[in-house]
Amino acid sequence: MEPANQTIISEFFLLGFSQDSAHQPLVFGMFLSMFMVTVFGNALITLAIISDSHLHTPMYFFLSNLSLADICFTSTTIPKMLVNIQSQNKSITYAGCITQMYFFMVFGGMDTFLLTVMAYDRFVAICYPLHYSVIMNPRLCGLLVLVSLFISLLYSLMQSLLTLRLSFCTNWIIHHFYCELAQALKIACSDTLINHILLYIVAGLLGIVPFSGIIFSYTRIISSILRIPSSDGKYKAFSTCGSHLSVVSLFYGTGLGVYLSSGTSPSSWKGMVASVMYTVITPMLNPFIYSLRNRDIQRALQRILRRAL
16 A cells, blocks of 8 residues: 655655764774775785786686675775765765665675585586586686675565665655665555565575575585595695685674574664674684685785785
Protein backbone atom coordinates (compact mmCIF):
# COMPACT_ATOMS: atom_id res chain seq x y z
CA MET A 1 0.00 0.00 0.00
CA GLU A 2 1.37 3.43 -0.93
CA PRO A 3 1.66 5.99 1.89
CA ALA A 4 -0.83 8.82 1.94
CA ASN A 5 1.70 11.50 2.80
CA GLN A 6 4.64 10.95 0.44
CA THR A 7 7.39 13.46 -0.32
CA ILE A 8 10.22 13.41 -2.80
CA ILE A 9 13.43 12.77 -0.91
CA SER A 10 16.57 14.66 -1.92
CA GLU A 11 19.04 13.46 0.73
CA PHE A 12 19.65 11.08 3.60
CA PHE A 13 21.44 11.73 6.88
CA LEU A 14 24.19 9.37 8.02
CA LEU A 15 24.50 9.42 11.81
CA GLY A 16 27.91 7.77 11.89
CA PHE A 17 29.76 6.91 15.07
CA SER A 18 30.11 9.92 17.29
CA GLN A 19 27.38 12.44 18.07
CA ASP A 20 29.83 14.39 20.24
CA SER A 21 31.73 17.03 18.26
CA ALA A 22 34.68 16.70 20.64
CA HIS A 23 35.26 13.13 19.43
CA GLN A 24 35.03 13.95 15.72
CA PRO A 25 38.76 14.80 15.24
CA LEU A 26 39.73 11.46 16.81
CA VAL A 27 37.31 9.53 14.58
CA PHE A 28 38.49 11.50 11.54
CA GLY A 29 42.18 10.82 12.24
CA MET A 30 41.61 7.13 12.92
CA PHE A 31 39.65 6.47 9.73
CA LEU A 32 41.92 8.65 7.60
CA SER A 33 44.95 6.67 8.81
CA MET A 34 43.28 3.33 8.12
CA PHE A 35 42.14 4.48 4.68
CA MET A 36 45.62 5.68 3.71
CA VAL A 37 47.22 2.44 4.91
CA THR A 38 44.64 0.39 2.99
CA VAL A 39 45.12 2.27 -0.28
CA PHE A 40 48.91 2.45 -0.01
CA GLY A 41 49.34 -1.19 1.05
CA ASN A 42 47.09 -2.66 -1.63
CA ALA A 43 48.51 -0.34 -4.32
CA LEU A 44 52.02 -1.44 -3.35
CA ILE A 45 51.07 -5.12 -3.61
CA THR A 46 49.56 -4.51 -7.06
CA LEU A 47 52.61 -2.55 -8.22
CA ALA A 48 54.95 -5.27 -6.99
CA ILE A 49 53.04 -7.95 -8.90
CA ILE A 50 52.89 -5.90 -12.11
CA SER A 51 56.55 -4.91 -12.04
CA ASP A 52 58.01 -8.35 -11.24
CA SER A 53 57.85 -10.89 -14.06
CA HIS A 54 58.36 -13.74 -11.57
CA LEU A 55 54.95 -12.89 -10.11
CA HIS A 56 53.09 -13.13 -13.41
CA THR A 57 51.31 -16.32 -12.36
CA PRO A 58 47.60 -17.10 -11.79
CA MET A 59 47.92 -16.87 -8.00
CA TYR A 60 49.38 -13.36 -8.09
CA PHE A 61 47.08 -12.30 -10.92
CA PHE A 62 44.11 -13.01 -8.66
CA LEU A 63 45.87 -11.35 -5.72
CA SER A 64 46.41 -8.14 -7.71
CA ASN A 65 42.72 -8.10 -8.63
CA LEU A 66 41.80 -8.67 -4.98
CA SER A 67 44.00 -5.73 -3.95
CA LEU A 68 42.37 -3.47 -6.55
CA ALA A 69 38.90 -4.58 -5.41
CA ASP A 70 39.86 -3.86 -1.78
CA ILE A 71 40.96 -0.31 -2.68
CA CYS A 72 37.67 0.33 -4.47
CA PHE A 73 35.65 -1.39 -1.71
CA THR A 74 37.05 0.90 0.99
CA SER A 75 36.86 3.96 -1.27
CA THR A 76 33.09 3.62 -1.62
CA THR A 77 32.47 4.46 2.04
CA ILE A 78 35.37 6.08 3.90
CA PRO A 79 36.02 9.23 1.77
CA LYS A 80 32.39 10.36 2.09
CA MET A 81 32.50 9.69 5.82
CA LEU A 82 35.67 11.78 6.16
CA VAL A 83 34.14 14.64 4.15
CA ASN A 84 31.04 14.61 6.37
CA ILE A 85 33.13 14.71 9.54
CA GLN A 86 35.35 17.51 8.23
CA SER A 87 32.40 19.61 7.04
CA GLN A 88 30.26 18.69 10.07
CA ASN A 89 27.49 17.79 7.66
CA LYS A 90 25.96 14.32 7.88
CA SER A 91 23.93 14.51 4.67
CA ILE A 92 24.36 12.49 1.49
CA THR A 93 22.28 13.09 -1.63
CA TYR A 94 19.71 10.52 -2.69
CA ALA A 95 21.64 9.83 -5.90
CA GLY A 96 24.90 9.64 -3.95
CA CYS A 97 23.38 7.14 -1.52
CA ILE A 98 22.11 4.85 -4.29
CA THR A 99 25.47 5.11 -6.07
CA GLN A 100 27.33 4.24 -2.87
CA MET A 101 25.10 1.21 -2.30
CA TYR A 102 25.67 0.05 -5.86
CA PHE A 103 29.47 0.17 -5.83
CA PHE A 104 29.63 -1.19 -2.27
CA MET A 105 27.76 -4.30 -3.41
CA VAL A 106 29.84 -4.58 -6.60
CA PHE A 107 33.22 -4.63 -4.88
CA GLY A 108 31.98 -6.59 -1.88
CA GLY A 109 30.80 -9.27 -4.29
CA MET A 110 34.10 -9.13 -6.15
CA ASP A 111 35.99 -9.82 -2.92
CA THR A 112 33.80 -12.86 -2.25
CA PHE A 113 34.25 -14.35 -5.72
CA LEU A 114 37.98 -13.61 -5.95
CA LEU A 115 38.65 -15.39 -2.66
CA THR A 116 36.75 -18.39 -4.03
CA VAL A 117 38.68 -18.33 -7.30
CA MET A 118 41.96 -18.14 -5.35
CA ALA A 119 40.92 -21.21 -3.36
CA TYR A 120 40.27 -23.05 -6.64
CA ASP A 121 43.69 -21.97 -7.89
CA ARG A 122 45.39 -23.43 -4.81
CA PHE A 123 43.29 -26.62 -5.17
CA VAL A 124 44.52 -27.15 -8.74
CA ALA A 125 48.13 -26.27 -7.82
CA ILE A 126 48.32 -28.81 -4.99
CA CYS A 127 45.97 -31.57 -6.14
CA TYR A 128 46.87 -31.49 -9.85
CA PRO A 129 50.36 -29.96 -10.02
CA LEU A 130 51.32 -31.60 -13.32
CA HIS A 131 48.26 -30.14 -15.05
CA TYR A 132 48.33 -26.74 -13.30
CA SER A 133 49.72 -24.70 -16.20
CA VAL A 134 47.26 -26.30 -18.61
CA ILE A 135 44.17 -25.87 -16.42
CA MET A 136 44.96 -22.41 -15.02
CA ASN A 137 45.80 -20.86 -18.38
CA PRO A 138 45.61 -17.06 -18.90
CA ARG A 139 42.30 -17.35 -20.75
CA LEU A 140 40.60 -19.18 -17.88
CA CYS A 141 42.06 -16.78 -15.29
CA GLY A 142 40.78 -13.75 -17.17
CA LEU A 143 37.40 -15.42 -17.68
CA LEU A 144 37.03 -16.19 -13.97
CA VAL A 145 37.67 -12.55 -13.06
CA LEU A 146 35.27 -11.28 -15.74
CA VAL A 147 32.51 -13.68 -14.63
CA SER A 148 33.01 -12.57 -11.02
CA LEU A 149 32.70 -8.94 -12.08
CA PHE A 150 29.64 -9.61 -14.26
CA ILE A 151 27.72 -11.40 -11.48
CA SER A 152 28.58 -8.63 -9.01
CA LEU A 153 27.49 -5.91 -11.44
CA LEU A 154 24.24 -7.73 -12.28
CA TYR A 155 23.17 -8.28 -8.67
CA SER A 156 24.11 -4.72 -7.66
CA LEU A 157 22.16 -3.29 -10.59
CA MET A 158 19.07 -5.36 -9.75
CA GLN A 159 19.13 -4.35 -6.09
CA SER A 160 19.77 -0.68 -6.91
CA LEU A 161 16.89 -0.54 -9.40
CA LEU A 162 14.55 -2.10 -6.85
CA THR A 163 15.69 0.44 -4.26
CA LEU A 164 14.87 3.28 -6.65
CA ARG A 165 11.24 2.13 -6.60
CA LEU A 166 10.95 2.64 -2.84
CA SER A 167 9.30 5.63 -1.17
CA PHE A 168 10.77 7.44 1.84
CA CYS A 169 8.30 9.64 3.72
CA THR A 170 9.59 11.46 6.80
CA ASN A 171 12.34 9.27 8.28
CA TRP A 172 15.47 9.99 6.23
CA ILE A 173 18.01 9.06 8.92
CA ILE A 174 20.30 6.07 8.30
CA HIS A 175 21.87 4.79 11.51
CA HIS A 176 25.19 3.97 9.92
CA PHE A 177 28.34 5.63 8.59
CA TYR A 178 27.47 4.73 4.98
CA CYS A 179 24.35 3.95 2.94
CA GLU A 180 23.90 0.35 3.99
CA LEU A 181 21.12 -1.38 2.06
CA ALA A 182 19.49 -3.16 5.00
CA GLN A 183 19.35 0.08 6.99
CA ALA A 184 17.82 1.95 4.04
CA LEU A 185 15.13 -0.73 3.68
CA LYS A 186 14.20 -0.26 7.34
CA ILE A 187 13.28 3.40 6.85
CA ALA A 188 11.34 2.93 3.60
CA CYS A 189 7.60 3.55 3.87
CA SER A 190 6.64 1.44 0.85
CA ASP A 191 6.54 -2.34 0.46
CA THR A 192 10.07 -3.79 0.67
CA LEU A 193 9.14 -7.47 0.45
CA ILE A 194 10.73 -7.99 -2.99
CA ASN A 195 13.87 -6.15 -1.87
CA HIS A 196 14.22 -8.32 1.23
CA ILE A 197 13.59 -11.53 -0.72
CA LEU A 198 16.30 -10.64 -3.24
CA LEU A 199 18.62 -9.50 -0.44
CA TYR A 200 18.34 -12.75 1.52
CA ILE A 201 18.46 -15.02 -1.54
CA VAL A 202 21.52 -13.39 -3.07
CA ALA A 203 23.22 -12.90 0.31
CA GLY A 204 22.77 -16.62 0.87
CA LEU A 205 24.07 -17.48 -2.59
CA LEU A 206 27.03 -15.08 -2.35
CA GLY A 207 27.79 -16.35 1.12
CA ILE A 208 26.99 -20.05 1.11
CA VAL A 209 27.94 -21.08 -2.44
CA PRO A 210 31.41 -19.42 -2.54
CA PHE A 211 32.16 -20.47 1.04
CA SER A 212 31.14 -24.05 0.24
CA GLY A 213 33.50 -23.94 -2.74
CA ILE A 214 36.32 -22.76 -0.48
CA ILE A 215 35.56 -25.50 2.09
CA PHE A 216 35.51 -28.14 -0.66
CA SER A 217 38.80 -26.89 -2.10
CA TYR A 218 40.56 -26.92 1.25
CA THR A 219 39.16 -30.31 2.16
CA ARG A 220 40.77 -31.73 -0.98
CA ILE A 221 43.94 -29.68 -0.38
CA ILE A 222 44.38 -30.96 3.19
CA SER A 223 43.72 -34.52 2.03
CA SER A 224 46.42 -34.19 -0.63
CA ILE A 225 48.90 -32.58 1.77
CA LEU A 226 48.47 -35.39 4.30
CA ARG A 227 49.47 -37.90 1.63
CA ILE A 228 52.83 -36.16 1.08
CA PRO A 229 55.48 -38.40 2.72
CA SER A 230 57.98 -35.78 3.90
CA SER A 231 57.21 -33.20 6.58
CA ASP A 232 59.18 -30.60 4.61
CA GLY A 233 56.98 -31.20 1.58
CA LYS A 234 53.86 -30.87 3.70
CA TYR A 235 55.09 -27.56 5.10
CA LYS A 236 55.90 -26.14 1.66
CA ALA A 237 52.52 -27.20 0.28
CA PHE A 238 50.59 -25.73 3.18
CA SER A 239 52.64 -22.51 3.23
CA THR A 240 51.33 -21.66 -0.24
CA CYS A 241 47.80 -21.64 1.23
CA GLY A 242 48.51 -20.00 4.59
CA SER A 243 48.05 -16.39 3.51
CA HIS A 244 44.88 -17.07 1.56
CA LEU A 245 43.42 -19.11 4.41
CA SER A 246 44.13 -16.25 6.84
CA VAL A 247 42.41 -13.72 4.57
CA VAL A 248 39.40 -16.02 4.07
CA SER A 249 39.04 -16.49 7.84
CA LEU A 250 39.22 -12.75 8.43
CA PHE A 251 36.83 -11.88 5.59
CA TYR A 252 34.14 -14.43 6.41
CA GLY A 253 34.56 -14.00 10.16
CA THR A 254 33.88 -10.26 10.00
CA GLY A 255 31.19 -10.78 7.35
CA LEU A 256 29.42 -13.18 9.70
CA GLY A 257 29.64 -10.51 12.39
CA VAL A 258 27.84 -8.05 10.11
CA TYR A 259 25.14 -10.62 9.33
CA LEU A 260 24.57 -11.53 12.98
CA SER A 261 24.46 -7.87 14.02
CA SER A 262 21.90 -6.97 11.34
CA GLY A 263 19.12 -8.05 13.64
CA THR A 264 20.12 -5.66 16.42
CA SER A 265 18.50 -2.29 16.99
CA PRO A 266 19.24 0.39 14.39
CA SER A 267 21.08 2.59 16.89
CA SER A 268 23.31 -0.23 18.10
CA TRP A 269 27.03 0.25 17.67
CA LYS A 270 27.53 -3.48 17.19
CA GLY A 271 26.44 -3.36 13.57
CA MET A 272 28.68 -0.41 12.75
CA VAL A 273 31.71 -1.89 14.53
CA ALA A 274 31.21 -5.18 12.69
CA SER A 275 30.93 -3.24 9.42
CA VAL A 276 34.20 -1.42 10.14
CA MET A 277 35.90 -4.79 10.54
CA TYR A 278 34.38 -5.96 7.25
CA THR A 279 34.84 -2.81 5.14
CA VAL A 280 38.02 -1.26 6.56
CA ILE A 281 40.08 -3.55 8.78
CA THR A 282 40.02 -6.60 6.51
CA PRO A 283 41.14 -4.74 3.32
CA MET A 284 43.78 -2.95 5.40
CA LEU A 285 45.25 -6.18 6.80
CA ASN A 286 45.29 -8.15 3.53
CA PRO A 287 48.55 -6.57 2.23
CA PHE A 288 50.29 -7.24 5.55
CA ILE A 289 49.14 -10.86 5.61
CA TYR A 290 50.41 -11.53 2.08
CA SER A 291 53.65 -9.55 2.40
CA LEU A 292 54.64 -10.96 5.80
CA ARG A 293 54.02 -14.59 4.81
CA ASN A 294 55.20 -14.50 1.21
CA ARG A 295 58.89 -14.28 0.32
CA ASP A 296 58.22 -13.62 -3.37
CA ILE A 297 56.17 -10.53 -2.47
CA GLN A 298 58.84 -9.43 -0.01
CA ARG A 299 61.58 -9.65 -2.64
CA ALA A 300 59.44 -7.75 -5.16
CA LEU A 301 58.76 -5.01 -2.61
CA GLN A 302 62.45 -4.77 -1.77
CA ARG A 303 63.29 -4.29 -5.44
CA ILE A 304 60.70 -1.51 -5.70
CA LEU A 305 62.12 0.24 -2.64
CA ARG A 306 65.68 -0.01 -4.00
CA ARG A 307 64.56 1.58 -7.27
CA ALA A 308 62.76 4.35 -5.40
CA LEU A 309 65.82 5.09 -3.29
